[in-house]
Amino acid sequence: MISAFKNGSYATRLSFFVMGFGQIARGQIAKGLFYLLLQTGFALYMIFFGGRYIAHLFSGDLGRKLSGEQWNETLQIFEKIKGDNSFLILLYGVVTLVLVALYVVVWAMNVKGSFENDRRLKQGGILPTFRDDVRALLNERFYLPLLIPPFIGLLVFTVMPLIFMVLIAFTNYDYAHTPPGKLFDWVGFANFKTMFSLSGGTSGFAIVFLRVLLWTFVWAFFATFTNYFLGLIIAMLIHKKGIKLKVLWRTLFVVAIAVPQFVTLLLMQKILDSDGILNKLLGTNILWLTDQRYFSLLPRLMIILVNIWIGVPYTLLMCSGILLNVPESYYEAARMDGASPPSIFFHITLPYMLHITTPYLITQFVGNINNFNVIWLLTGGGPVDNVYYGGGTQAQSTDLLVTWLYRLTTDQNPKYNVASVIGIVIFVISAVLSLITYNRSSAVKSEEAFQ
């Protein structure tokens, strides 16, 4: 950049201020006009809309004027005053920040393009025409038209909301500070301190957080491995030599996939209800999903069992696909050596399966950490347990981090700021887990192995 300004031609230097100048001066009219148009649009946006939100973000507060009513002397009436809305200030501030970042990228491209033109002219070359540029986009730069449309969607519906929610973790946005009636403001790391300080005692945030985290991991572990091994075992049973009606057996299980998950879960919840059909048939009065005793052991078990019902058909499908691919020669060699079926399983089938499906297991594990539906629809996170989960934290006994987060944002007394802190924690855990394993997996190391 600096060398472009020092060594560039006058046109390049001017294009630092007037975008597209370097292109128009060299006859690349369409490209230059495009840059100029972008710059004008951006300037107008900043002047009429974005500018004041950026100013708000950097002035260190999210609005000062409360909305309310004020007595108007001349008209002798109460007038409504439109105050600041911290929520919208922050949201539009984020939108504007993202636009500024994009603008900087485009601006750098414009300067670079012009500097590149300088270089080419100096070497006596000719400049690419508009048609050349289009052709490049369809060939060596084909990735640009492929990636840009999906990335716009990603920017609007994932990245911007995400930055917004991360910023919320540094504010005091909760029930007592809900716009438009109230304002909220930056509080620095106060929410993180609340979450991780031990001052609340055993039912305070820090301890409750650890309890929820522990259960999240226990759940993810059991949910992942019970599904995996049961799916594998059933697949092996179906594939066993001499078993007839293989298609029928598989269909029995696979039909379960067709019922939408939320229907199955609601149905199971009703079946397991204290007044549900299961209790009526057994003539018992067991609180399958709401028994609080022993750290709510029974509801936790039921959740894992129901999850087996939902998940096994998927792993069954996958394992049967892979089992067919185990080279038959391995088995033959083992049988020649007189290996028993269990030893064949532990020395051939299982290692082969694990070797191939490790990335799948990791994805499943992370997916289960964030498995909202199963918990939310079965127990809603409950039963409520005020001994181990203090009322102020709004956590309940079978809550995962995600369901706790969801309750904190949808409850009667929402704490968006605390929810954001939890979201960040979930994010860090899952991102670390998956980045490590993903980059170690052979799928990445040997991308081109099969080409």
Next chain:
Amino acid sequence: MMQKSMAKIGGRISDAVTYAVLGVLGTLWVLPIFYLVYTAFRVTPSTGIINTLFPSDLRLGIGNFVRLFRDTLFAKWLLNTMIVAVFSCALTTLFILMVSYALSRLRFRLRKPIMNVLLVLGMFPGFMSMIAVYFILKAMGLTNSLVALVMVYSGSAALSYYICKGFFDTVPRAMEEAAILDGASQPVVFWKIIMPMAKPIIVYTVLTSFISPWCDFIFVNTIISDREKYTVALGLFKMINAEKNSFNDNFTVFCAGAFVVGSIIVTLFMSMQKYYVEGVTAGAVKG
């Protein structure tokens, strides 16, 4: 001789055990579905909870389906879901194919960083930012519209490039190199050479992205408040979770609705099961 027949008997016993285990497990898996179908067709007793599986005044019929289509907005919800599913499926599939093709077959600077960033972005629990998404849609004037749902469902499509990219990674390079030598441009290679070969993974992507709008009720619940604009998932969810007694009154109708949705998905699955299995396997085998 003796040994051989012993082995035969042993084999028979182990077969019998296998059949027994499969039979028990299969029953366990089918029972809830049976209960669902049974309740959907149960006209009396009409309350949600019954004390025995076969009450004395049991009567079966299609009464619940009549109530479903006459007394609720189910037909409208069905249409809404179909519209959203078709459009978001088309957009999502296109986006996923574009991203995974670019990341798998093309080589450019920032390719690896982009892959890592996408992976990390996908780790963020989606509904954590739901409120922000709601206000962004509101600023665009799109709340309470099906367009918003399509945008939300397909907006994050790029994040699920992983399985599809794994598939593209296995397609041999020789053919496209030959085509490029013959002067074909990248778009031609993309449409004429890679796409036809990628049929299983396309079907898999289409299927999964078509089905997800049928199952999501959380996003719909935030974005849409107009009952006319509900999708089936939210409609059915509200049917038995909205008011205190709604469960007792509506459980049989709910099951009828679930039966309709289930049948649609079963039909889709059965017709495309082969590709689905190939897709699942292709994604996992890439280890």
